Amino acid sequence: MLRINNFGTRKLIKDVCKQRYYSAAVPKPKTEHETKKEPKRENESFMANIFRGNLVSKQVFPYPDVLTEEQKEITNSLVDPFERFFTEVNDAAKSDANSKTDDSTLKSLWELGGMAIQVPNDYGGLGMNNTQYGRLCQIVGANDLGLGITLGAHQSIGFKGILLYGTQAQKDKYLPKVSTEEVYAAFALTEPSSGSDANSIRCRAVKSADNKYYVLNGSKIWISNGGIAEIMTVFAQTEQIDKKTGEKKDKVTAFIVERSFGGVTSGPPEKKMGIKSSNTAEVYFEDVKIPIENVLGEEGEGFKVAMNILNNGRFGMGATLSGTMKKCIEIATAHANNRVQFGQKLKAYASIQAKLAQMNILQYATESMAFAISQNMDAGSQDYHLEAAISKVYASECAWYVCDEAIQILGGMGFMRDTGLERVMRDLRIFRIFEGTNDILRLFVALSGVQYAGNHLKELQRAFKNPSANLGFIFKEASRRGTDLSAHVVPELMESAKKTAACIDLFGRTTEEVLLKHNKNIIHEQLILNNLADAAIDIYAMVVTQSRSSRASKLNLPTAQHEINLTKALATQASDRVMDNLKKTTSGQQQGQNKLLSVIAQEICNQDGVHTTGPLDQQ
Template sequence: MYKSIRPLTKLRLNLDNILLPTQTIRHVSQAKVDTERLEKIKVPESNSFVQNIFTGEAKVANFFPYPKVLSEDELQFIEMVSEPALKIHATEYDATKAEETEQLEPKHLQLLKDMGTFGIQVPQEHGGMGCNNTQYARLAELACGEDLGISVFLGAHQSIGYKGLLLYGSEEQKQKYLPGLATGEDIAAFALTEPSAGSDASGIKSRAVLSEDGKHWILNGSKTYISNGGIAKYFTVFAQTPVKTSSGEIKDKVTAFFVQRGPGVTNGPPMHKMGIKLSNTTELYFDNVKISHENVIGNVGEGFKVAMNILNNGRYGMCCALSGTMKKAIEIATAHANQRTQFGNKLASYSGIQEKIARMSMLHYTTQSMAYMLSGLMDNGVKDYQLEAAISKCFASEAASYVVDETLQILGGMGYMRETGVEKMVRDVRIFRIFEGTNEILRLFVALTGMQYAGGHLKEIQRAMKNPMANLGMIFEEGTRRIRRSVGLDAPDLSDLVHSEFHPEAQVLAKNIVAFSSAVEHLLIKYTRDIIHEQILLTRLANAAMDIYVMLVVLSRVTRALNNKVPSVDIEKKMAKIICSEAHIRIDRNLRSLRSSELLRNDEGHREIAKDILANGGILHSHPLD
């Protein structure tokens, strides 16, 4: 048993700064008893499924049964509200024309206002529809499938533009600003990104300081790539502010402000983009802008938390909008495959086309499952969903890119022409892999957040090992768990939650969770502080976590379909079987790659090649004709 714990003494972890070294344990038997200190290092528990798989736990209570938070009346209300927009899309709205003019026609803009889509989640007492997250998700899926430019326009306004007021605003702020924002008379924007600070939101340079008389803040700086930047009246702006710490030291910390367009607030011309051209995007400039104390969102110095929670809260809306786009693309692809004849047969009769259609539909099923799982978790009061939101955003954006690209491929040359609208879809969905945190950064966020959580649990054992006699219970429990895991006996049991037809898949999921946590521990012990530099390995780990979450969400949804005998249960069963099987294959491949000496050598080779090319400023290999 002692051998099974000994590797823990090699860990060098400090959770205050991800995986930094502390003093290595040298003399376990000489450690003094300090139960009070051991109690202080207790890791805060989390109910996040993704976070807990890093420790080998399967906390699934919030994920089974698949959330159903809408009554029939609430669902019918959304269908009724969106019906006018759907009719417009079918008869009058021309997405290609809207893209050429880069703005909505007045009648379509007025329709959106009449529908209430500018204030979907604003409480009714403040002039909004008062919808919950799932209703918002459904409306986004229904109304935005035709043109993602509309989705970005509306999302930039309410999903992030004034979401800070909904999450952190005072009652006075809500009464003053929300009525105009909810009707669409006033437009909002989210101003976080700067030329030198994209994914690194903590590195922003914009700065706000108190005026000499202390009566207001003075903001200076600039922002870039701001959706609605040229048309918004209000901006949620993040800037560095001087804050006195508990020790009396003055440090810069980010603060969130709700800024009205006025003296000192200007914007650049509309930026010309690859896609989502309907969305107005500009730079913003703040020159000695006066901001009252009443316009601070949340508390001074807590802007980074405000920004991250706004982004976490808004990611499910992206998933639902992309789900609507994917559905539209699949309808176009299937219609063409059923009508187009090649080599004497319909395209639909060829197995290559059939595989494409099947994969596109499975990706849509998974994306849609993630979207409504996430909105359901939020509506059910779950607070710890940041990793699930990050994974859902990554999956949805990449799945949508695949689906629309394959739709274009199925249509062939016709798909490349503007008239079909498919090439517009290809351009529009591309930004979603960059929006609200690039997928690369979000994968590192998932991996490092989970590893920090797992490292904290291992650190408890590390500290306990300093005095084994006083902590025999903890040590014995950990040793037993490792022995059981090594022989495959410590896998979580999901049989009571998953429908009996999918018990084999549930068992595979459980084993994957155990294998995943073992891989996490291997990386922590092998790399300690240097794991933050192993971004290739962290990405593979995040990919495995993503596929484990895919299996969980799909098993939950298909269990609901089987239990409720929904009309589509047969196709859902077929898709869920393959989704789980292929996810398991990818998980196994990614986890094996973390220990493969050949792949690790290749990784180092990639780095060396890149260093040479970067130093040269371009390719180094000679031309074959030289």
């Protein structure tokens, strides 16, 4: 078996990757002095703004294209070594069967630089930006999601906090370890009593009397790399004094914890449905002394640190799963091109054609989202959190659908282990759960957007109380009604753009109507919020695909017409869903149905399960 270090990867890291993209990949936090000087910044998020019926097109039109020719060349130079690693060194089926990736295989990935893709060159990493990272994630997703979790838990969230919030001393100490010294990192947030509600963690750290260290006690569950990580980003409750009131309050603080501190132990690897080759374990902390200099970010700001780490890494999931979907489509297409049934190849049947087309439509949209977000991040955007959450939800659900359809096309063969799709399906199931369940992320998208729209609505209402003094603001708002995307797309997509514009306009009006009707109680209307979120997700899919395929057409790319066709089909499907979801938010009939479902669910819970008489019971 070929060894990856024969590819000369250390030379690749030091010579080929002599680039400095770190400032673009991970913006440095501003100092307190810089923050105070800054005027109020307008939110440039496309998705946040459509909640208020406002088109801010900067992040979606034209489709972002931030890589320089040199960056593209460097990225392409790494594609072949990464693909060769997965075809010649890694054995995903073996790792799945053994519930462990061979140490020699992991060592090869380290030598390739795959565990430090975004670590700056000065610390031994590849120094790549988000977009370059996403391209390599696609290769991982196409080949081994289990190993992808080991890789992602290490760098996408494990030591990402050090890149985002670390002091210079913290970076100097830890980044060389996690890039060249084969020291694994992990992200330790989840606890038995706090899953999606990360702010309710019970793990506690108490500061010593001399203020030199914290003593940490508690446990974390389901930690990826938890049994092998030597460095962990850990979140714990700490007692903080409110600067305004002087009151003592519990607030979450983030820490860099080394296993070598003592008192850090881990349980046996968890037995899981999928991603078996990745290590998942419970981690225990017993009187762990953490030096005060290992606080990550500000004391009491741990929740913000955790959320920003997760937000910063979510685009990578979309990139990874777009690679998974592409592989599933390739397997299904090969079968359809060769399998003969009833005298014809499967590809001749309309039902198979529809499946393959739909799979490609979803893959194209997923990929378009992921790389629109990564390139906006690399361009310095700070307003990508809604889009990243949407990307994660969309990618994880579409990948499940695509894999399931690929299995269906292969029939019984797809159900067999040797085809590899059953492993992919088991691996995929976790993606709708971890790093924010899709249910919670839908609420996050809807509530964040509604809050943004609500704040703006209050501002508008205040302006109308004194219209003569606010005419400019009022007229500006009035002029925003009526979205027109025609200037942003090629002629062949004009009809699709009109459908999308109509969806955006109705979306803004519906959000306003929902806000006026429910006010602060909107937080309790979760089914309405889900409808809004689903509409938002489809709108984003339509916009990014229209932008990307317009770019392909303008550049006269060989795939341009195919991309245009994918985009048209998506716009037709998605616009119908958007209109349906928005109607549900204000429909009296739908509200009645929602109440009925609630009554049924309450009875199920009261009876601890199904509560009906059997079909053969007499009384």
